[in-house]
Amino acid sequence: MKIIILKENLNNGLNIVYRVAGRNLTLPILNNILIVAEQNFLNLSSTDLELGIKYWALGKVEKEGSLTVPAKILSSFVGLLPEKKIALEVKNQTLYLDCENNQTQIKGLDAQDYPIIPKIEDENFIELNMLPFCEGLAQVVDFTAPNQVRPELSGVYLNFQKDRVQITATDSFRLAEKTLYFEKKISRECSFILPQKTARELVNIFSEKDGQLKLYLSLNQVLFECPMLETPHPQIQIISRLIEGDYPDYQSIIPKKYEVQIALPKNEFLNQIKTASIFSGKNNEVKIKVNPKKEEIEILSQNPELGENKSVLTGKISEASNKTKEIATIFNYRFLIDGLANIKSSTVLFEVNGEEGPAVLRPEGDAHYLYVVMPIKTT
Amino acid sequence: MNTEELWQAMLAQIQFNISKANFATWFKNTEVLAKKDGQVIISVPNNFSKEWLENKYNKLIFKILHSLDEEIKEVKYSVDRPGLKASAAPVAVLESYDNDVPQLEFQELKIHKESNLNPRYTFESFIVGPFNELAQAAAWAVAKNPGATYNPLFIYGGVGLGKTHLLQAIGNEVSRKIPQKKIKYTSSEKFTSGIVNSIKNHDVEKFKSLYQDIDVLMIDDVQFLSGKEKTQEEFFHVFNGLYEKNKQIILSSDRPPKAISALEERLRSRFEGGMIADISLPDLETRLAILKAKAQEKRVSFADDILEYIAANIQINIRELEGALNRLTAYQKLNNKSPDLEIAKTLLKNVIFSPKRLANPEKIIRAVAVFYDLKERDLIAVSRKKEIVRPRQIAMYFLRKELKSSFPFIGKKFGGKDHTTAIHAYNKIAKEIETNENLTEEISLIKEQIYR
Numbered sequence: 057m058k059i060i061i062l063k064e065n066l067n068n069g070l071n072i073v074y075r076v077a078g079r080n081l082t083l084p085i086l087n088n089i090l091i092v093a094e095q096n097f098l099n100l101s102s103t104d105l106e107l108g109i110k111y112w113a114l115g116k117v118e119k120e121g122s123l124t125v126p127a128k129i130l131s132s133f134v135g136l137l138p139e140k141k142i143a144l145e146v147k148n149q150t151l152y153l154d155c156e157n158n159q160t161q162i163k164g165l166d167a168q169d170y171p172i173i174p175k176i177e178d179e180n181f182i183e184l185n186m187l188p189f190c191e192g193l194a195q196v197v198d199f200t201a202p203n204q205v206r207p208e209l210s211g212v213y214l215n216f217q218k219d220r221v222q223i224t225a226t227d228s229f230r231l232a233e234k235t236l237y238f239e240k241k242i243s244r245e246c247s248f249i250l251p252q253k254t255a256r257e258l259v260n261i262f263s264e265k266d267g268q269l270k271l272y273l274s275l276n277q278v279l280f281e282c283p284m285l286e287t288p289h290p291q292i293q294i295i296s297r298l299i300e301g302d303y304p305d306y307q308s309i310i311p312k313k314y315e316v317q318i319a320l321p322k323n324e325f326l327n328q329i330k331t332a333s334i335f336s337g338k339n340n341e342v343k344i345k346v347n348p349k350k351e352e353i354e355i356l357s358q359n360p361e362l363g364e365n366k367s368v369l370t371g372k373i374s375e376a377s378n379k380t381k382e383i384a385t386i387f388n389y390r391f392l393i394d395g396l397a398n399i400k401s402s403t404v405l406f407e408v409n410g411e412e413g414p415a416v417l418r419p420e421g422d423a424h425y426l427y428v429v430m431p432i433k434t435t
Numbered sequence: 436m437n438t439e440e441l442w443q444a445m446l447a448q449i450q451f452n453i454s455k456a457n458f459a460t461w462f463k464n465t466e467v468l469a470k471k472d473g474q475v476i477i478s479v480p481n482n483f484s485k486e487w488l489e490n491k492y493n494k495l496i497f498k499i500l501h502s503l504d505e506e507i508k509e510v511k512y513s514v515d516r517p518g519l520k521a522s523a524a525p526v527a528v529l530e531s532y533d534n535d536v537p538q539l540e541f542q543e544l545k546i547h548k549e550s551n552l553n554p555r556y557t558f559e560s561f562i563v564g565p566f567n568e569l570a571q572a573a574a575w576a577v578a579k580n581p582g583a584t585y586n587p588l589f590i591y592g593g594v595g596l597g598k599t600h601l602l603q604a605i606g607n608e609v610s611r612k613i614p615q616k617k618i619k620y621t622s623s624e625k626f627t628s629g630i631v632n633s634i635k636n637h638d639v640e641k642f643k644s645l646y647q648d649i650d651v652l653m654i655d656d657v658q659f660l661s662g663k664e665k666t667q668e669e670f671f672h673v674f675n676g677l678y679e680k681n682k683q684i685i686l687s688s689d690r691p692p693k694a695i696s697a698l699e700e701r702l703r704s705r706f707e708g709g710m711i712a713d714i715s716l717p718d719l720e721t722r723l724a725i726l727k728a729k730a731q732e733k734r735v736s737f738a739d740d741i742l743e744y745i746a747a748n749i750q751i752n753i754r755e756l757e758g759a760l761n762r763l764t765a766y767q768k769l770n771n772k773s774p775d776l777e778i779a780k781t782l783l784k785n786v787i788f789s790p791k792r793l794a795n796p797e798k799i800i801r802a803v804a805v806f807y808d809l810k811e812r813d814l815i816a817v818s819r820k821k822e823i824v825r826p827r828q829i830a831m832y833f834l835r836k837e838l839k840s841s842f843p844f845i846g847k848k849f850g851g852k853d854h855t856t857a858i859h860a861y862n863k864i865a866k867e868i869e870t871n872e873n874l875t876e877e878i879s880l881i882k883e884q885i886y887r
Contacts, residue, residue: 080460082456082459082460083456083457083459084456084461103483105481105483107461108483112524171483171486171487172483172486172487173483173486174482174483174486175483180760207543209544226541226544228540228541228544229538229539229540231541259581260809269749275514276481276482276514276878277482297481297482302549304543304544304546305543306541306544308543309541311542311545314825336543365790404792412539416539428541430538430539430540430541431539432537432539433538433539
C-alpha cells in the first residue's frame with residue numbers, strides 16, 4: 057500500500073474514527089484502526105462490534121492495500137505533524153509515515169483479522185438535515201435509562217412519520233421528546249430504538265457540520281451517512297445495531313392538562329434551583345411552591361445539618377384550574393437542572409399537576425420540545 | 436446427537452484452531468437455530484458475528500460440522516430476532532425498581548404495551564379467604580389451562596374487592612407460563628370507545644381484527660356495556676369468534692349477568708354459559724390478613740390492636756383498608772413514631788365515620804321532593820296520585836336503607852301510614868333496582884343530593 061494524503065484530511069478522519077477504537081476489551085485488534093487505500097480514497101474504519109465508523113478522504117493512491125495500526129499511537133502522532141502532505145506506505149505489516157522531515161514506522165496487525173463492518177443492502181434512505189437532527193438528538197440523549205433491566209429504555213426512540221420525526225428518551229423518572237418537522241414528506245414511516253452510545257457519537261461527530269444526512273435502515277441495523285463536499289462519495293458512515301424490543305406507549309405519560317402553568321425566566325429559575333440544591337438532603341429534594349394568586353414560585357430546600365434556603369421568583373400565570381390554591385411539589389433538583397439545561401428559550405413554561413403528578417417543562421413559543429418529570433413522593 | 440450437542444462438539448473442536456480472543460468474541464451466544472435437509476442455521480447475536488463467521492470461519496465450521504454429521508451440506512447464519520429471548524425479562528423487572536428513594540416513576544411504563552397488564556397484580560399477592568375462595572380457585576384453574584376449564588369465566592363482586600386484581604393475575608400468570616400466548620386486558624369502557632372511534636373512522640373491521648387472534652381476552656366491568664347496543668353487538672361477534680376457537684374469555688362485573696339491565700339476551704346467556712364466581716365481602720380475619728400483607732408490602736408495621744381496629748371498622752371495601760393504612764403510614768413517617776390506638780382512632784375518624792351518618796329523615800324527604808320537583812308536604816299528604824306515590828315509595832326506601840328506621844316509624848313519618856305500606860314500598864323499590872337501569876341511576880343521583 058502506498059498513498060499520499062494531506063495531514064489535515066488524515067487528522068480529521070482519525071479524530072472521528074478514533075472514538076470507538078479500544079472500547080471492546082475482549083478482542084485486542086479492536087484497539088486498532090483499519091487503514092485501506094482504494095481507488096482515490098484513503099478509508100479509515102474502527103468498530104467496537106456494536107457501532108462501526110468509516111471515514112473516507114481523497115488521496116493519491118500509488119498502490120492499493122491495507123493494514124491495521126494502534127489507534128492511540130497513530131492519532132496522537134498525526135496530531136503533532138505539520139500541516140503538510142503525508143506519504144503512507146505499508147511494508148511487512150509496518151506503516152511507514154513520511155512527512156517533511158519526519159520518518160516514522162508504526163507496527164501494525166494484518167487487516168485480514170479486522171472485523172468486517174456489516175453493510176445495509178437496502179437502497180432506500182431517509183434524508184435529514186444534519187444540524188437540527190443532531191441538535192434534537194442532543195436534547196434528549198441524556199435521559200435514557202442507564203441500566204439494562206429494560207433494554208428498550210436504554211436507547212433513544214426515533215419515530216419517523218410522514219412529515220415529522222419524534223425523538224424520545226426516558227428513564228422512567230423523566231421523559232424528553234423532541235419533534236422535528238420535515239420540509240418535504242418522507243416516503244416511509246418507521247420507528248426504531250437507537251443505542252444511547254450511537255446517539256452520542258452522532259451528536260459528537262455531526263453537530264458542528266451542516267448538510268444532509270442519509271439514514272438507511274434494515275431489520276436490526278441502521279446506517280447514517282454523510283457525503284463529501286467535493287464528490288458524492290460518502291465521507292462518514294456510522295453503522296450501529298438497534299436495540300431490540302418494543303418501545304412503550306409513552307404518549308400516555310405526557311400529561312394532557314395541568315393544574316397550573318407558570319412562565320418563568322429560565323436562567324433565574326435555573327440559578328435558584330442550583331442555589332437551593334446546596335441545601336438539599338440526600339434525595340436531592342427541593343420543594344417548589346407555585347402560588348397562582350401572587351403569580352410567583354417559592355423554591356425551598358432544607359437540610360437539618362447544613363441549614364436551609366428559600367427564594368422567590370415571579371413569573372406569569374397563563375392558566376390555573378384553581379386560582380387561589382397553592383401547589384407544593386418536591387423534585388429531585390438534578391432532574392430539573394437537566395431539563396432546564398436543554399431548554400433553549402429565555403422563558404420556560406412550568407406546568408404542575410399536584411403533589412404526585414408529573415410536571416412539564418416547555419420552552420415558551422416552541423411546541424416541539426417537552427420534558428416531563430416525576431416528583432418525589434411527599435412523606 | 437441433538438442440535439445442542441452438535442454445536443457443543445463443534446465449539447469444542449474449533450477452539451483449538453483459533454485464538455482465545457477470537458473464540459470468545461465471535462462464538463459467544465451462538466447456537467444452532469434449526470437443522471433440516473442437510474442445512475444448518477446458526478443463530479448469532481449480531482451482524483458483526485454474522486459477517487465474520489460467514490467470511491472467515493465458514494469453511495472451518497462447515498468442515499467440523501460435516502465431520503460430526505455427514506448429512507450436513509450447508510451452513511447458514513442468521514441474526515437473532517427480537518422476541519426469541521426477550522420473554523424472559525419481565526419477571527426480573529419488579530424487584531429492580533424497588534428502592535428507598537421515594538422518587539416517583541412513570542407508572543405507565545410498567546404496564547405491558549400489548550396486553551395492558553400491570554405486573555403488580557399476581558396470584559401471590561392475592562389474599563384468599565372464604566369470601567373469594569371460589570373466584571380465586573376458578574381463576575387459578577383458568578390460568579393453569581386457559582380456554583379449556585371454564586370458558587367464559589365471569590367474576591362479579593362489589594367495588595374494591597379485587598376483581599381487577601384477579602383478572603390481571605390470570606393474565607400475568609398465563610404470560611409467565613406460556614409467554615407466546617397473546618393476552619389482552621381491557622376495560623369495557625375502552626372497548627366501547629374503540630368501537631366508537633372505529634365507527635368514526637370507518638374501520639370497524641380493523642378494530643375487530645385486533646381481537647381476532649387473542650388467546651386470553653379479559654374485559655373488566657362489563658356492566659358498563661349495558662344500554663350500548665352497537666358495542667354489545669360487536670362484542671357479541673368478538674366473543675363468538677374467540678369462543679369458537681376455544682380461546683379463554685374472562686369477564687368481570689359488579690353484579691351477576693342476570694342483574695345487568697339492558698343487556699342483550701344472547702349476550703347474557705353466553706355470559707352465564709361458563710363459570711360464574713362471586714366475590715362477597717371479606718370477613719374480619721381476612722381483612723386483618725389483608726392489612727398485614729399490605730403493611731408488609733409497604734414495609735411498615737403497626738401494633739396488632741390498631742390493625743384490628745381498622746379491620747373491625749372498615750368492612751366493605753379493601754381499597755379503603757389500604758387508604759386507612761396509608762394515613763397511618765404518613766403519620767408514622769412524619770412524626771417518626773408509631774401511632775397508638777388513640778391516635779389511630781383520631782386519624783381514621785373521617786375514613787371510618789363517613790358522612791353517611793349525617794343523613795336524617797328530613798334531609799331525605801327534602802332531597803326526594805326536590806329531585807321529583809314536588810313539595811315536601813305533597814309526599815307526606817294523603818294522596819294516591821301516581822306521580823306522588825312512587826317518589827314516596829322511594830323516600831321510604833331511603834329511610835329504611837340509609838337510616839335503618841323501623842317500618843312503623845317510616846309509616847308514621849308519611850302521614851300515619853301502616854307499617855305494611857312501608858314494607859311493601861321498600862321491597863318493591865329494592866327489587867326494581869336490580870332490573871331497572873333508570874331507577875338505579877335516579878337512586879344514586881338522589882343519594883348524592885342527600886349526602887351533599
